[in-house]
Amino acid sequence: MLQFINDMPVHVVGIHAVGKVTREDIDTVLIPHLNNMVEQHGEINYLLVLETDIKNFTAGALWQDIKIGLKHFTKWNKIAVVTDQKGVEQFSNWFRILIPGKSRGFPLERLDEAIKWIARR
Template sequence: MSVGTHEVKVKTWADGKVVELNVHGKLTEKDCEEFIPVIDAGVELHGQVRLLFNCEGFEGWTMGGMLEDIKFGLHHYNAIFRLAIVGDKKWEKAMATAVRPFTKADVNYYDITELELARAWLREGT
């Protein structure tokens, strides 16, 4: 996708135990308002969810998006069981390390070529 294109897709599988978030462009406050209820619904049903954050085409956050993302992390510290971050940039790989203090989740980074491996890891035991 070209720079400036904005699209966010959220899908669930394994009866809502796994949430897959695909972000192209910058993550906005409105985007967070759309995907957080999906995660909350999975947590309500299962106690915790597994989250795949696909960063292919991700260009960072707007200021409002960053603030909402920080609030999400603070309020969902125990809600994520496993977090797979999938990307193709060095800073995205570093993000996998940077989020660890903000979650109890088991966090793994996968290169975009390993997307199916990330999905398999998230499916384990569901």
């Protein structure tokens, strides 16, 4: 399930992933907020708190996630992925060479630091 994090700065989309994540979650939670961020700010600053295993994302969810990422490819400013999954955190650090913006992984214990980093302009 994806949940919108309400108490983020206005220029940051915060999403919390727990349990099973489906295409419907991507369509109803993530996509509207990313589209709105592009409309309002012209760029995306995205915080993902990943407290579920990446294996809990359905194929449809992963496909929708890829599609929205490509749709807004030039709009990604910053991505912070907060997780205790070392592989995902490391991928987030390397992902920065594939996107025009910055990407960084953080362990869950450093969530506050991730929020400060993603919020900094």
